Amino acid sequence: MPRAPQTLDAEAIRSWCAGALVALGREREEIDAINVYPVADGDTGTNLYLTVESAARSVEEAFGAAGDPAAGLPDVAEVIRAMAHGALLGARGNSGTILSQLLRGMAAVLAGGSDGDHLARALAGAADAARQAVAHPVEGTVLTVACAAAEACAGGGELVTVATRAYEGARSALERTPGQLDVLRRAGVVDAGGRGLVTVLGALVESLTGEAQDRPAPPAHRPVLDPGCDAEGGGPGYEVIYLLEAEDAAVERLRARLDALGESLVVVGGDGLWNVHVHVDDAGAAVEAGVEAGRPYRIRITHFEGAAAGPPPEPVQRAVVAVLPGEGLAGLCAEAGATTLLALPGEPPSAAELAEAVRRAHAREVVLLPNDTDLRQAAAAAAEQARAEGIRVALIPTRAAVQGIAALAVHEPDRRFDEDVVAMTAAAGATRYAELAVAERQSFTSAGVCQAGDVLGLIEGDVAVIGQDLTTTARTVLDRMLSAGGELVTLIVAADTPPDLARTLERHVRATYLAVDTTTYEAGAGAPALLIGVE
Incomplete structure (x- = not known):
């Protein structure tokens, strides 16, 4: 029987990151289905998956940068920092942003040592860092699960023992979350973000032992939502996320301003680079606050589209997904019924983001308007991915926002799908x-x-x-x-x-x-x- 590893090496971290991505991909829909806090928009599993996907990509780049095989593997500090940095760059949603800070907190400790004692301290540091990043921490969430994982392995020990205790502590804490947060109790589910963290910690144990861990039991029924079930209680209409290059002092002022503007504020990062997440009614004001603090980019604005009103919507027959170069246009097209994705110069959305926007439309048939020549390949890849999931997708190769607006103007969802696509394509082509x-x-x-x-x-x-x-x-x-x-x-x-x-x-x-x-x-x-x- 192989001897259990005593330290995390670069390959173990690589295996952990890859394993977490696979596990979240397998459990994404299950986690999405129990997402009722802070907004019941059914995307926590997807956001965690996209966050870890970015982390995994960064880890692979670290290994690729090693170049000549004779130079050997990258060291542990380099790989764990790459994992945390990739998660920061690709963090999605409230849960993904918090996970990125957890990984950053772990990296700060594991860069100095990777045995069991360091892992225990890393988990404690991660839990503290994540709690400090959230403007108004709430018990019964992923923050509670992270603290329980750290407490379960306090004192250290052998590496596998520490990882296993952290996982078991997180699982036990997850089962208690419905008793800590009333919105979870009424819906009959555990916290979705905490559920995702348990999956990530389970992947760590599996990477060290080679043995798959027992998964938390799925809910016995679909979450029960009522008008009072959403914690935001008809709260802000937009989720705003962006990366920000700014000094620490400017970020502190930004925190205060965004906290006054909205809810679910999470600001993570450091060393001049931050990931900002907030729910607001005035998306433009949230972006302007970032401009005053430094240089915001990779700005993503998502309209909740009545997520607080009840369970995840049943699929509609047809929807339009459009990529727009500015929040004003995105809001305009959202009012016209389109699911929108914001794109800024030099920051085009990826194929994964486009595919997620197609899923978020909750429709059996989707017309995709990339509105940019450079997005043609990414849009085609997203369309193929969505088709593989059973969604009928028509890609209209719009090359500019004005063509997308012309196509949206003639869109008629009551027409036959093919006829609607032909009419929209003709309108775009005539512009x-x-x-x-x-x-x-x-x-x-x-x-x-x-x-x-x-x-x-x-x-x-x-x-x-x-x-x-x-x-x-x-x-x-x-x-x-x-x-x-x-x-x-x-x-x-x-x-x-x-x-x-x-x-x-x-x-x-x-x-x-x-x-x-x-x-x-x-x-x-x-x-x-x-x-x-x-x-």
Whole structure:
């Protein structure tokens, strides 16, 4: 019988991370089904899976960076830090954000040693770090389960013994959560985040012993939800998550401001990089607070769409999933009934995120609008993944947000699926698009050489105009597009675009092209300065 390991090595951590990903993938739907706190939106298992998927990817990159086999494996400190950093970058939802802080807390201790005593201290440090990251800790949640895991192995010992005691302590604490949190008791379930943490700790024991651990028993029935079951009680309508580069002092001010704006505030990280999670009614204000604190990016805004009203919705027949470059447009399309995913320049959503958005639509048939040429491959991969899960998906290769809006405008869910897809595809294809951007450096373009600071007018993805100011360049681009005809001009302006630009262009169209109508939308923060569509 092989001797039990006395220390965690790089391969053991790699095995743990991979095993946790497999286990969460297997149990994702079960964990989603019991998700009633803090919002009954049925995505805790999925969020934990995506968080660990990012951690696993970072661990594999650490092994790949070792390069030459002669250089040997990366050391334990490097791998555990990679795992924690990957989780921080990819954290999703309240549960994923807390898990990333738990891993970060463990990494801080395990980087200095990886025997049983260090693991016990790492679990204690992780529990403390996670509790400090939550603005208003609540008992009966993943925080309680993490503390119980640490307490069960306090004092240390052999590595396998410590890991096993932590797992058993977490399982026992999980079973007690319905008695600590009334929303769980009424629904007849244990805490979903705590359930996910038990899965992660079980994977650690399995990586050390080679033996699968007994899983917590699934609920005997579907969670029972009533109007008072949601802990938020008809709370905020949006979940906002973003990565933030900022100094510690700025983050403390940000915490205070976000705590006043919303609920379920969790801020994790350190050393200049943070992951911010909050539930708010004013998503724009939450993002603006991040801008004041530092540089927010990978911004994700999710509309809860009435999650607090009852059980996870039954699948509808058809839905539209659209990727949008700004929270204003995302809100607009959400009001029109679309499930939206926010994308910022340089931060496109992954295939996994697109596939999750398709699932979140809770529909048997889904029309996917990527609204970006660079997202075509990721969207195709997401569509294939969803089809493998039994969802009928049609991918309309929209190349810009204005094409997606045109497609959404003619969407009729009562039509036959194929007919609806044809009509939406035709509307998108009949919409020519342009974008205005500012050159960051000198470069050669299809319209000649541009200098840093020049305004670039791109038509159908190619630079067609190089100008010195936004208004003149926009008018030139618009005239070129309308020279080929058109009936409707759509203008989409970003939050930092001069407010008179759209009005100037509208007056120009009315004065020059008598039969052409214009409509203007506000994209909000993060979008290109100006998007133009001509139908």
